[in-house]
Amino acid sequence: MDLPSLFSESALNLKSSKIRELLKMAGVPDMISMGGGNPDSASFPFEEIKTIIGSWSYDRAKAALQYGTTKGYVPLLEEIADWMVKRKKVSMEGQDILITTGSQQALALLSKLFLNKDDAVIVELPSFIGAIAAFYSSMGRIEGVRLDEEGIDIGDLDRTIADCKKKGKTVKFIYTIPNFNNPSGITLSREKRQKLLDVSRRYDIPIVEDDPYGELFYDGTVEDYLPVKRLDSEGRVIYLGTFSKLLSPGLRVGWIVADGELVAKLELQKQSYDAFTSTFSQFIACDYMKRGYINTYIDKMRKVYREKRDAMLGALERYMPEGIQWTTPKGGFFIWLTLPGEIDAEEVFKKSVERKVAFVTGDAFLPEDYARNYIRLAYSDLDIDRIDKGIEILAGVLREMIG
């Protein structure tokens, strides 16, 4: 039968994600993939997870396998509230927490809750592909704002919002990844965090703060990476956290911290999206925090990833030809390359893949018809040797193309 004739307007709007198509090519054996932003798989705390599961009493196991509530497992909610206050210095007054099936679900819920067709969302240029997909899925429009070395360009942000207002477009929220932005690796400076909040206040537009990497810093101090939400006493920042980089993405556990009434609405929406997040995963995440494994893991991973980052920065320095620029991330998983304007990253990709090196072209993280001379490199799940080899090969391709 002709099912597509029955599709909704929103379904007809769905497009295949380029990154996923590219990553399929990157999955072949012997490929050095600097593509997906995977955590270092050699470091997953599998033994700790087995210890946790092995310690469960019969009653606890029964609860871990049973239906759960939509809001989340209460002891996990308590652990996260404590974490937000003590570790992230966020006041929970008037705020509440919803467990989500990864941060991707948080983005889907927020899109559904805020966006009517053609409503605008402010995103950084470049920004996380999964967020962009979620906003498009709710028929929203993307308004890009430039990043400089200190994060979002406050002047450009102000102009963009003012311009939207002038044109009668409704801006529903500002989406930002302040720490080690995916894909650029750029961090919002401490000074600009307050300024971002000031813009939000001036225009009365909430901020969605996506913070998957905040604990994984390799330079500076913890104070440099505390959330924008820390500065917010009016419930205008909606904070997204996740266990994907602090434990395992395979468990699919994230959380939203936001105004209590908003959380209640998001909870209602989540009921029809997936009823509740895996209780089994939530029990693991809860014990992982309670037992302090999370702290040991973070301490270890800061060292592991710092070495990888340094290896990639060193290799870029050693091998790259003139005319290529890159960011120096203070944490997270990614480095962003700017090629000379006439070089098409997709051409680079095709030639590199032939030589068994993969990455993601920058246009995946940008609105359509934006410049095509960017590349995202992930060092997070690669051995030091392969990072060096991968960059050497990529540099060779670029040298040939630049000529």
Add this chain to the structure above:
Amino acid sequence: MDLPSLFSESALNLKSSKIRELLKMAGVPDMISMGGGNPDSASFPFEEIKTIIGSWSYDRAKAALQYGTTKGYVPLLEEIADWMVKRKKVSMEGQDILITTGSQQALALLSKLFLNKDDAVIVELPSFIGAIAAFYSSMGRIEGVRLDEEGIDIGDLDRTIADCKKKGKTVKFIYTIPNFNNPSGITLSREKRQKLLDVSRRYDIPIVEDDPYGELFYDGTVEDYLPVKRLDSEGRVIYLGTFSKLLSPGLRVGWIVADGELVAKLELQKQSYDAFTSTFSQFIACDYMKRGYINTYIDKMRKVYREKRDAMLGALERYMPEGIQWTTPKGGFFIWLTLPGEIDAEEVFKKSVERKVAFVTGDAFLPEDYARNYIRLAYSDLDIDRIDKGIEILAGVLREMIG
């Protein structure tokens, strides 16, 4: 700040689910809850799950904790395809499978893919509350069709669709739970399965077949409960399966079997909903099938649940006053009570809860302004003794009210 002023039209449409409000009251200690449709928690295969996880090699554990693909873990997809062909007698020709985060996500994806505002969905009266919530969440309209003892009333179905057409309403699909409908316990007879498909063909409207309980039959033979999809060679049936009742709801793993192109679209939609379903859970489900644990569990649970059903039917027979009618489910978790027309189930609920007995009022499973004299009873997660005690108390309340 005033967040609600920024909400989307769909958010303003969100309503709190009554069942969840009622179940909160049911969670107090010593309550005999016949409310939630929980699997028997004393029977969860926790030892098998520990054996499975304990058997994983280092490489397998790494993959189970890492990011996964949106479509699902390939060996699990293969196990399910095999299951659909051999156990469910479904032809997979032209059909494909998508792993979902429980069947609830399948319902959300299908709603999003098919429904524009005010599009109609045909549902049984009564029908699953999570499905109704998903359809409303996509701003769809519910068109109810009566059930008789043999399942959906084919004449009423035909009339309802014809009537929608006459009024210019677009009907996007027919949603049915043919085996032991939640909440009524009613099963679609073998004869009527073909007739349902004939209606779908006549009007060219697909069927969404939700089959969480199909393996859990206590009377008849396996042939009686094979899916409607088995009879379909045109890709008009979209089949939903889940591990929630065959392993654990806490793992959140379900699947959709449908036309290949439709599955590709659903996969795209799932990308922005939660990127992928827990790899950890999928690995457990895969090994659980591969090792044959699923068959042992099903065999055991048919006996466990049959005893519970028989206990509840026996108690109803023993204790209920004249004027109360109930269904006799051939499988699944639920019995549906029809009270005398003048009795309001919510009044019954309030009085029962005072005596520590909870259930769900039938209006939760029906369109607004439908009759209020129905009750759903779940026997699935209660000891035999408590089933007897619970029915005795409920019967006492009803006897007083009927007077």
